Every structure is written in C-alpha cells, then in structure tokens.
Amino acid sequence: MxxxxxxxxxxxxxSHEEDTGLWSWITTVDHxxxxxxxxxxxxxxxxxxxxEALLIRIQLMNPEQSIISPELYNQLFTxxxxxxxxxxxxxxxxxxxxxxxxLQIGARDVAFPRxxxxxxxxxxxxxxxxxxxxLFGVAPNAAWTGYATLTLPQFNPGVNVDFWFxxxxxxxxxxxxxxxxxxxxxxxMRAPGMKMMRMPLFTxxxxxxxxxxxxxxxxxxxxxxFLGFDRVFATTFFNPDMGGDPVLWQHLFWxxxxxxxxxxxxxxxGVISDVIPTFSKKPxxxxxxxxxxxxxxxxxxxxxxxxxxxxxxxxxxxxxxxxAATMIxxxxxxxxxxxxxxxxxxxxxxxxTAMLFAVGLVVIFTVGGLSGxxxxxxxxxxxxxxxxxVVAHFHYVIVGGAMMGLWSGLYYWFPKVSGRFLSExxxxxxxxxxxxxxxxxxxxxxxxxxxxxPRRIFTYSADLNVxxxxxxxxxxxxxxxxxxxxMTWNIIRSWRGGEPASANPWGAPHLEWSIPSPPHxxxxxxxxxxxxxEPLWNASEREEVLAATMxxxxxxxxxxxxxxxxxxxxxxxTLAWALVMTGIWWVILLGTLPVLLxxxxxxxxxxxxxxx
Amino acid sequence: xxLDTIETNGRNDMAQxxxxxxxxxxxxxxISNWKVGFWTFIASxxxxxxxxxSTYMVFKGNAVTGPYPADIFDVLHTTVSTTVLLFSxxxxxxxxxxxxxxxxxxxxxxLLVVIGMGATFLWMEGTSYLKYIDYGLTLxxxxxxxSYFVLTGTHKLHVIIGMVWMSALIWxxxxxxxxxxxxxxxxxxxxxxxxxxxIWIVIFTLVYLIQ
Amino acid sequence: xxVTQNDAGGATGHQHEEGHASAMFxxxxxxxxxxxxxxxxxxxxxxxxxxxxxPLLILLSASKIVLVVMFFMHxxxxxxxxxxxxxSGALLGTFMVAAxxxxxxxxxPLQVISPFAGG
Numbered sequence: 023m024x025x026x027x028x029x030x031x032x033x034x035x036x037s038h039e040e041d042t043g044l045w046s047w048i049t050t051v052d053h054x055x056x057x058x059x060x061x062x063x064x065x066x067x068x069x070x071x072x073x074e075a076l077l078i079r080i081q082l083m084n085p086e087q088s089i090i091s092p093e094l095y096n097q098l099f100t101x102x103x104x105x106x107x108x109x110x111x112x113x114x115x116x117x118x119x120x121x122x123x124x125l126q127i128g129a130r131d132v133a134f135p136r137x138x139x140x141x142x143x144x145x146x147x148x149x150x151x152x153x154x155x156x157l158f159g160v161a162p163n164a165a166w167t168g169y170a171t172l173t174l175p176q177f178n179p180g181v182n183v184d185f186w187f188x189x190x191x192x193x194x195x196x197x198x199x200x201x202x203x204x205x206x207x208x209x210x211m212r213a214p215g216m217k218m219m220r221m222p223l224f225t226x227x228x229x230x231x232x233x234x235x236x237x238x239x240x241x242x243x244x245x246x247x248f249l250g251f252d253r254v255f256a257t258t259f260f261n262p263d264m265g266g267d268p269v270l271w272q273h274l275f276w277x278x279x280x281x282x283x284x285x286x287x288x289x290x291x292g293v294i295s296d297v298i299p300t301f302s303k304k305p306x307x308x309x310x311x312x313x314x315x316x317x318x319x320x321x322x323x324x325x326x327x328x329x330x331x332x333x334x335x336x337x338x339x340x341x342x343x344x345x346a347a348t349m350i351x352x353x354x355x356x357x358x359x360x361x362x363x364x365x366x367x368x369x370x371x372x373x374x375t376a377m378l379f380a381v382g383l384v385v386i387f388t389v390g391g392l393s394g395x396x397x398x399x400x401x402x403x404x405x406x407x408x409x410x411x412v413v414a415h416f417h418y419v420i421v422g423g424a425m426m427g428l429w430s431g432l433y434y435w436f437p438k439v440s441g442r443f444l445s446e447x448x449x450x451x452x453x454x455x456x457x458x459x460x461x462x463x464x465x466x467x468x469x470x471x472x473x474x475x476p477r478r479i480f481t482y483s484a485d486l487n488v489x490x491x492x493x494x495x496x497x498x499x500x501x502x503x504x505x506x507x508x509m510t511w512n513i514i515r516s517w518r519g520g521e522p523a524s525a526n527p528w529g530a531p532h533l534e535w536s537i538p539s540p541p542h543x544x545x546x547x548x549x550x551x552x553x554x555x556e557p558l559w560n561a562s563e564r565e566e567v568l569a570a571t572m573x574x575x576x577x578x579x580x581x582x583x584x585x586x587x588x589x590x591x592x593x594x595x596t597l598a599w600a601l602v603m604t605g606i607w608w609v610i611l612l613g614t615l616p617v618l619l620x621x622x623x624x625x626x627x628x629x630x631x632x633x634x
Numbered sequence: 635x636x637l638d639t640i641e642t643n644g645r646n647d648m649a650q651x652x653x654x655x656x657x658x659x660x661x662x663x664x665i666s667n668w669k670v671g672f673w674t675f676i677a678s679x680x681x682x683x684x685x686x687x688s689t690y691m692v693f694k695g696n697a698v699t700g701p702y703p704a705d706i707f708d709v710l711h712t713t714v715s716t717t718v719l720l721f722s723x724x725x726x727x728x729x730x731x732x733x734x735x736x737x738x739x740x741x742x743x744x745l746l747v748v749i750g751m752g753a754t755f756l757w758m759e760g761t762s763y764l765k766y767i768d769y770g771l772t773l774x775x776x777x778x779x780x781s782y783f784v785l786t787g788t789h790k791l792h793v794i795i796g797m798v799w800m801s802a803l804i805w806x807x808x809x810x811x812x813x814x815x816x817x818x819x820x821x822x823x824x825x826x827x828x829x830x831x832x833i834w835i836v837i838f839t840l841v842y843l844i845q
Numbered sequence: 846x847x848v849t850q851n852d853a854g855g856a857t858g859h860q861h862e863e864g865h866a867s868a869m870f871x872x873x874x875x876x877x878x879x880x881x882x883x884x885x886x887x888x889x890x891x892x893x894x895x896x897x898x899x900p901l902l903i904l905l906s907a908s909k910i911v912l913v914v915m916f917f918m919h920x921x922x923x924x925x926x927x928x929x930x931x932x933s934g935a936l937l938g939t940f941m942v943a944a945x946x947x948x949x950x951x952x953x954p955l956q957v958i959s960p961f962a963g964g
C-alpha cells in the first residue's frame with residue numbers, strides 16, 4: 023500500500039464562472055450549495071439553542087434563584103431540546119448527506135434536485151416559524167417530548183403548543199422528502215462498479231438513516247395530526263375525560279423518538295468510519311461487520327421505544343421485553359466501537375483535528391453508552407427517570423456522539439468544500455474547549471441526578487446539596503459556548519483565507535477526493551468505474567479513476583435548471599400549515615390553494631434545459 | 635431487505651458508464667428514479683397508515699359513550715363501496731395497459747372509469763358518514779368517533795388526491811403528452827391508486843369485519 | 846391467458862412491453878379479489894366460524910393485498926430490491942399495529958380512569 027498518502031495534483035478551475043448572486047442561491051438545485059445552506063442554517067440555529075441552554079444554566083447556577091420565571095424556563099428547555107434535535111443535529115447531518123453522498127457514489131447530483139431544494143426551504147421556514155415565538159414569550163412550553171396532557175387545550179390554552187406541533191409538522195416534511203431523495207440517490211445514482219458493499223461507510227449510514235427517516239417521521243406526523251385535531255377540533259385522542267389515552271401519545275412519540283436517536287447518531291458513526299481509516303492509513307477493520315451492525319442498529323432501534331416509558335406501568339412482561347431489546351442493541355454498537363479501535367490498532371495515526379474529534383467520539387460516546395446500559399434496566403431506570411442523570415446520558419451521546427462526529431466531518435470535508443483547510447491551530451482549540459466544556463457541563467449532572475435533582479424544574483432546593491455540581495455545569499456550559507465561537511471564527515476565517523488544499527489533501531481512499539477542491543458544479547467530468555472499496559488506495563485503479571475525474575471538458579455536462587418553485591412551494595406549505603392555527607375550516611382550506619398551484623407549476627416545469 | 639440484490643442488474647460496466655455520462659435518464663439499477671422514489675414513498679405511507687390503524691385498534695372496544703361500531707356499521711353497504719374501489723384498481727391497470735399500447739381513447743375511457751368509481755366510493759362513504767352523524771357519532775363524540783373519522787377521512791383525502799391526479803393524466807393523454815415511452819407517468823399514478831386500494835382492504839377487514 | 850403464462854413472462858425481467866400480462870389476466874385478478882371479498886363478508890355473517898373468524902379474515906385480506914401488490918402494482922416484475930423497499934415499510938407498519946394491539950389488549954387492557962367518563 024505504498025500509494026497511501028500520495029497526493030493527487032491540484033487543478034485550477036478552468037470552466038466558466040458560476041453565477042454566485044443571491045438569486046442563484048435561492049433558485050439553486052445544486053446539492054453542494056444546498057449542503058452549504060443547510061450547514062450555515064443549522065449553525066445559526068445551534069447558536070439559538072445554545073443561548074437557550076446558557077440561560078438555563080445561568081438560572082440553575084445557584085439554588086432557589088429567580089432570574090428566569092418558571093413560565094419562561096419551560097419555554098427555554100422546550101425550545102432548547104426541540105431546536106438542538108430538529109434544527110441542529112438532524113439538518114447538520116443532512117448538510118453532510120447532501121455534500122458528500124453524491125460525490126462518494128460518483129453522481130452529478132441527487133436523484134431529485136428540486137425536491138432537495140424544497141427540503142431545505144421547508145426546513146428553514148419551519149425552523150424560523152418555531153424559533154421566533156420565544157422572542158415574544160409564547161414559545162412551545164411542553165418539553166421536546168410534548169407529552170399529553172400538558173399539550174391539551176384545557177391545560178395549555180395559549181398558542182405555545184400550536185407553534186410546536188405545526189412547526190414540527192412542517193420540518194417533518196423536509197426530513198421525509200430528504201429520506202426519499204437519499205434512498206433513491208444511493209440505490210440508483212451509483213457509478214458503475216460501485217456495488218452496495220463497496221460504498222463508503224458514510225454513504226451506508228446515510229442509507230440506513232434515510233430508511234429510519236421515511237419510516238419514523240410518518241409516525242410522529244400522525245401523532246401531530248391527532249394532537250392538532252385534539253387542540254383545534256376538540257377530538258378525544260389524548261383527552262382522558264373523553265376516554266382518550268395520554269399514554270398513546272407517549273407510545274407514538276417514542277415509536278418515532280427512538281429511531282430518531284439513531285437518526286442522530288448513525289450519520290456521526292458514518293463520518294468517523296471514513297475519518298478513522300483515512301488518518302490511520304488502514305482500511306476500515308471488518309467493513310461488512312460495520313455495515314451490518316449499522317443496519318442491525320437501525321432495525322432493532324424500532325423495538326426498544328418503551329424503555330422511555332418504564333415508569334408508566336406497562337406491566338412486567340412488556341417491560342422485560344423492552345429491557346432485553348435495549349440491552350441487545352448495545353451489542354452492534356459495541357461491535358462498531360471495537361471495529362474503530364481495531365482500525366486504529368497498528369495504523370500510522372495522524373492526529374489532525376478531524377481525527378481528534380473522531381477519537382473523541384469513540385471515547386465520549388462510550389461513556390454515554392455505559393450510562394445508557396445502566397438505565398436500560400427497568401428497576402434502575404425507575405430511580406433515574408426524569409433526573410439529571412438522564413440529562414447527562416443523552417447529552418453525552420448526542421453532543422459527544424452525534425455532534426462530535428459531525429464536527430469531525432466538518433474538519434475532514436471542509437477542504438473539499440472550500441478548497442482551503444480549516445486552521446489546525448484553531449481546530450485544536452475547538453476540540454479541547456469542546457472536550458473540557460462538554461465533560462465539565464455534563465459529568466457533574468450524573469451526580470446531581472443521582473442525588474435526586476429532577477429535570478425540567480426551574481430551580482432546586484439548597485437542601486439537595488447539589489450546588490457545586492450545578493456551578494461546575496454552568497462554568498462548563500460557557501466553555502462549551504466558547505468552543506462554538508472558535509469553530510465559527512475558524513470557518514469564517516478559513517473560507518477565504520485558509521491554506522489552499524489539493525484535490526486529496528488527506529490521502530483519503532474514497533471517490534469524493536478524486537475530483538478538484540472545490541468540485542466543478544457538475545462534480546465529475548466523466549463518471550469513473552469503481553473496482554474496489556478504496557479506489558484511490560489501489561495504484562492501478564487510482565490512475566484510471568483520476569483519468570476520468572480530473573480531465574478537462576470542452577463542453578460541460580447538462581445540469582438541471584435552477585428553479586424558484588421549491589422556495590415558493592416551501593413558503594406555501596408553511597403558510598398553509600400556519601393557517602391551521604386559525605381553527606377556521608374555510609381559511610385552512612383556502613390555504614391549500616397556493617400549495618396546489620405551486621405543485622402544478624412544479625410538475626409541468628421542465629427540469630432540464632430544452633432539448634435534453 | 636435484500637440489500638445485496640441492489641446491484642448493477644446485468645448490464646456491463648462500459649455500457650453503464652456510457653449511459654451515466656450521456657443520458658441523465660438512465661440509472662445503475664435500470665429502474666427510473668421516479669419509480670424507486672415512489673416505492674420508497676409507499677413504504678413511508680405504510681407507516682403513516684400503520685399509525686392511524688394502530689390508534690383505531692388501540693381504542694377498539696374502549697369507547698366510553700356510544701354509538702358503538704356494531705350499532706351503526708352497515709357491512710353490506712360498505713361491501714358494495716369496497717367492491718367499487720377494488721374494481722377501480724382494475725380499471726387503473728387497464729388504463730395503463732392501453733397507454734402502453736398507444737391506445738389513447740381506451741386509456742382515457744378507463745381513467746374516466748377510475749375517477750367515476752372513486753367518486754361513487756366517496757359518495758357511498760359520504761352517505762354513511764351522514765348516517766353515523768345522525769346516530770350521534772361525530773369527530774368529538776368518543777375515541778371511536780375520533781379515530782374512525784380521522785382514519786377513514788385521511789383515506790378519503792388520498793382518494794380525492796388520486797382523482798385530481800387522474801384528471802391531470804387525462805388532460806395530458808388527450809394532448810398526446812404521454813406516448814407509450816412515457817407510460818411510466820401513468821404507472822406511478824397507478825401505484826398510488828392501488829396503494830390507496832390496499833389501505834382500504836386493510837380498513838375494511840380491521841374496522842368493519844372484525845368488530 | 847393463464848396465470849402460468851404470465852409467471853413465465855414476469856420471471857424474465859422487467860421489460861415492460863413484453864413482460865406484462867394480457868388485459869384478461871388483470872380482469873381475472875379483479876374477479877378473484879371480488880370473490881375473496883364476498884367470502885370475507887360471508888365469514889363475517891357465519892356464526893359457526895366466529896372462533897376462527899379473526900385469523901381467517903386477516904389471512905384472506907392479506908392474500909388480497911398480495912394479489913394487488915404483485916400483479917396490479919407489477920411488483921412481481923420488478924427487481925427484488927423494490928420488493929425489499931416495499932416490505933421494509935409494510936412489515937414495520939404491521940409490526941407496529943401488532944405491537945400496540947398486544948400492549949393494549951393483551952398485556953394492559955386500557956382502563957378508563959377518569960371519574961368524568963362514562964356518564
């Protein structure tokens with residue numbers, strides 16, 4: 023494997039300049055631009071959610087403080103959770119799906135470029151719709167899980183929860199469309215010879231995640247419809263006074279919610295399964311095992327939802343089943359951890375920032391996994407349910423798992439996106455402030471939780487003796503906030519001023535590194551033929567691939583037309599949903615007219631230029 | 635699912651490379667993006683209706699106030715409307731069959747039959763709705779009412795969308811915009827219509843026959 | 846055209862023009878579907894079968910679904926991965942209905958706890 027690390031030559035852009043005006047971004051259907059918009063928007067929401075977290079931490083720094091009112095506190099923790107999961111972790115993963123998957127499989131775009139643009143605009147509008155109310159003190163206030171009866175109109179009469187169920191319904195459409203798009207893309211748009219079992223792990227995990235999206239999102243969508251009917255038309259689904267069942271909401275929410283957990287983590291697993299081999303200079307250890315473990319996690323992830331509901335009283339048989347299933351799902355996850363360790367074992371490891379975040383994930387996620395195994399056991403969970411111990415657990419797996427993986431991907435693929443490196447110095451600062459901030463914030467929560475501090479309460483008694491843990495958490499949260507600022511500064515600074523990067527600056531094995539950085543808007547001048555899992559690490563195959571991917575074209579390939587219907591349709595869908603708040607049936611019906619108009623215009627708009 | 639089977643479908647690599655470069659209509663599996671995407675959407679819809687049906691089943695037999703299913707369901711009436719919907723699926727297949735053979739008039743005829751049968755189904759179910767409301771079963775009267783009307787209402791919404799879609803197809807066929815080479819446009823609308831039919835098969839059994 | 850002939854045509858692949866069955870074949874499928882529906886309604890009215898009514902009805906409607914999916918939706922003529930796509934959704938949906946029915950009706954019958962309910 024002497025070719026490992028040999029670099030491919032940098033290539034200057036010779037094709038005619040792309041249009042870069044604002045209108046070209048609004049109407050773009052290019053998966054790379056959509057990816058950049060996804061990332062930027064998700065980062066903006068990350069700061070919104072982060073501010074909410076900091077306000078929570080300020081309020082909890084000392085016992086019995088009243089800096090923030092209980093009402094506002096409810097809105098803050100609800101929107102912190104909702105924002106971080108639906109508007110940060112998920113779309114940031116989708117940003118990587120968008121940028122990387124077509125390049126890894128050798129495609130010029132996704133299967134449905136306009137649908138892709140629609141997903142982005144719906145996500146943006148839905149996200150803004152949900153985020154703005156907090157400025158007016160009317161934000162959703164029933165936690166990110168929105169348990170009935172907290173959400174029923176007789177107990178929560180304001181507009182708060184309306185913003186929640188409508189906003190999430192809108193954002194759900196984006197995820198659903200994205201899932202269909204990526205499944206189709208990965209099945210259908212692969213380069214010749216790119217068999218399923220030759221695909222890079224990131225593409226594989228995108229595939230599994232997309233399946234979870236298209237199967238889990240409909241469940242929460244219907245639950246939201248029920249909630250909306252209960253709120254707007256006074257139906258009886260969750261209303262116990264009329265024979266309805268609040269526990270049904272919990273079932274439906276977690277049937278969606280647990281696959282959702284894997285929707286968050288699997289993309290990160292995919293990223294580091296590409297990053298670790300690259301910086302260990304070794305192929306991934308046990309490739310098929312890692313793939314099947316990912317598929318198995320996605321599958322078993324459907325059969326564990328009631329472990330969120332051990333305190334409901336489902337009875338010993340149901341509880342036992344879900345305890346067993348939950349413990350079983352730890353096995354494929356553990357298998358993956360060992361595969362990553364075995365990949366690094368004996369490799370010549372290069373500790374770039376991307377690699378640091380990847381290794382950081384392996385370590386921190388394992389800590390979160392261990393506390394997860396603890397409350398997989400129903401009797402233990404009864405002690406820990408709704409305490410800060412659980413808060414510690416899921417922040418370890420989501421921040422230490424999902425987000426660290428995505429930041430690893432940021433440092434790994436940034437040179438491909440911009441043609442420039444992110445600063446490694448600032449990157450190391452980013453990594454270590456993240457590690458310190460994250461552990462300082464969330465490790466003490468294990469203790470405050472076990473000592474009995476409940477979550478979602480705006481203050482705590484001094485008698486609980488958890489002051490010191492909360493003070494540590496607050497200090498940690500600010501360090502963590504600092505790390506986000508460092509990351510953002512690094513991105514802004516390096517976008518134009520970073521060190522220039524060649525086509526394959528890391529000596530990585532996959533197809534996305536065979537084309538210039540940044541890529542042509544049509545990605546591949548000619549589609550290469552693939553003969554192995556690491557095409558750029560096999561000397562003979564590399565020459566063939568580069569001959570196809572680095573050539574100069576006299577005539578550019580035909581790419582899909584830009585279109586303004588995605589942004590208009592997204593606006594129409596958002597408007598139609600928002601009108602549900604009026605509760606007047608003819609207004610709601612009227613709101614569907616612009617949607618229909620846009621759908622028809624969309625359907626009859628030619629996707630490709632004339633004559634193709 | 636058989637993941638390993640998603641392979642290159644027997645065409646040789648050179649032909650595929652040429653196809654991938656020259657024509658954005660070709661795919662590595664030989665199946666169009668539209669069809670793969672639509673089957674994926676159908677998989678998603680299975681969960682959508684799965685949730686609605688689950689909820690109906692959870693509340694089954696637990697409504698606290700009447701009327702109860704046994705009091706109001708007229709199985710024979712629903713059998714007729716079910717059969718109408720079943721045969722509309724047959725008409726849909728025959729319309730596709732005609733489009734594939736460039737038989738414009740026959741295709742339009744069968745699509746009109748599809749729309750007509752869909753309308754008959756809606757009309758028959760609509761009269762049932764009115765009858766149930768007369769008996770006191772409404773969206774808000776009990777968990778049975780809520781889950782029944784939302785489940786079947788969502789299905790009817792799908793039927794209506796299907797009818798609008800079929801009308802658009804008729805318009806396109808009449809203007810010669812769907813030659814046999816583009817028959818897939820009709821085939822995909824057919825997938826949708828048959829899926830809506832399948833959901834009704836499930837609803838008919840679980841809601842009306844197993845009381 | 847008989848069913849076997851269509852099977853032979855379908856097995857060769859998804860060349861649509863050649864692989865499709867004749868119009869009469871589809872009519873026969875439609876007739877079978879109607880007959881099965883009639884049998885289902887018959888079972889519903891027959892007191893003697895009430896003990897095995899539920900599994901029998903589920904079996905019959907499942908067979909109707911299989912007919913529609915395989916022939917009307919041409920799944921039989923598509924490559925196997927399309928079946929995989931569809932089945933992943935269909936099985937998860939079925940699993941979900943079954944799981945909730947078991948949780949609610951076999952393990953924990955829903956109890957109405959509200960004092961206001963029931964009048």
